[in-house]
Amino acid sequence: MKKIILVILLGLMFSLTACGGGGSNDSGSISSSTAKTIIGDWSYIYPSSGCEETYRFSDNRREGAIYVGQWAEKALDERMSGHYNIQPTGSNSYVLFLGVRSDNGLADCEGESSFETGSTFYVNVVFKNNNNSMEWSSLSGESNITLKRK
Numbered sequence: 001m002k003k004i005i006l007v008i009l010l011g012l013m014f015s016l017t018a019c020g021g022g023g024s025n026d027s028g029s030i031s032s033s034t035a036k037t038i039i040g041d042w043s044y045i046y047p048s049s050g051c052e053e054t055y056r057f058s059d060n061r062r063e064g065a066i067y068v069g070q071w072a073e074k075a076l077d078e079r080m081s082g083h084y085n086i087q088p089t090g091s092n093s094y095v096l097f098l099g100v101r102s103d104n105g106l107a108d109c110e111g112e113s114s115f116e117t118g119s120t121f122y123v124n125v126v127f128k129n130n131n132n133s134m135e136w137s138s139l140s141g142e143s144n145i146t147l148k149r150k
Contacts, residue, residue, distance in 0.1 A: 036060060037127055037131045038057045038060070038067075038069075038086055038096075038125075038134070039057050039058060039060050039069070040056070040057065040149060040150070041054060041055070041056050041149070041150040042054065042055045042056075042057070042134055042147040042148065042149055042150065043055070043147060043148055043150050044145055044146070044147045044148075046109050046110070049109060051075065051076055051109035052075075052109070053073065053074070053075035053108070053109050054073065054074050054075070054150065055071060055072070055073050055147065056071065056072045056073075057069060057070075057071050057084065058070050058071075063085075066085045066086065066087045067085060067086050068083060068084065068085040069083070069084055069085075070082070070083055070084070071083070071084045071098060075108040075109045076106075076107050076108055076109050076111075077104075077106035077107050077108075078103070078104060078105075078106050078107060078108040078109075078113075079102075079103070079104045079106070080100055080102065080103045080104075080116060081100075081101055081102050082098060082099045082100045082101040082102070083099045083101065084096060084097060084098050084099070085097045086125065089124070092126060092127065093124060093125070093126050094124070094125045094126075095122055095123070095124060095125070095139070096122070096123050096124075096125045096136070097120065097121070097122050098120065098121045098122075098123075099119075099120050100116045100117055100118065100119045100120070100121075101117065102117055103115050103116040103117045122139060123136040123137065123138065123139070124136065124137045124138070124139055124141065128146075131149070132148065132149045133146050133147065133148050133149065134146070134147045134148075134149075135147075
């Protein structure tokens with residue numbers, strides 16, 4: 001997971017310098033049905049190892065134009081959890097914010113061990129295949145991975 005997030009973060013750093021602050025998002029509010037689309041269990045299987053990384057999104061509630069909730073991740077021996085919010089950025093595209101509250105620091109599917117507690121990550125999200133897959137990419141649109149609904 002760390003390599004995926006690192007590549008996504010690099011894209012984020014470049015795209016944030018071009019983003020303006022404040023103002024309203026005219027792309028519209030996220031609907032409750034779309035917000036509920038993320039709730040559930042999702043997985044990504046690493047092609048090289050077959051190791052499965054899973055995410056669980058739950059406790060979704062509306063706060064203004066965003067939806068917030070809890071998430072948990074499991075990859076090999078790694079266990080992470082925290083809070084998330086999802087916001088619309090355009091037609092069928094969203095920004096997902098993941099805040100890490102806890103990380104056991106054990107090895108993930110790529111064999112990396114580190115503590116991410118206190119970190120925050122942002123990814124672009126597009127739901128596909130009748131909402132049964134969720135494509136994550138950096139905010140610059142690079143480094144795609146596709147999670148499948150379990």
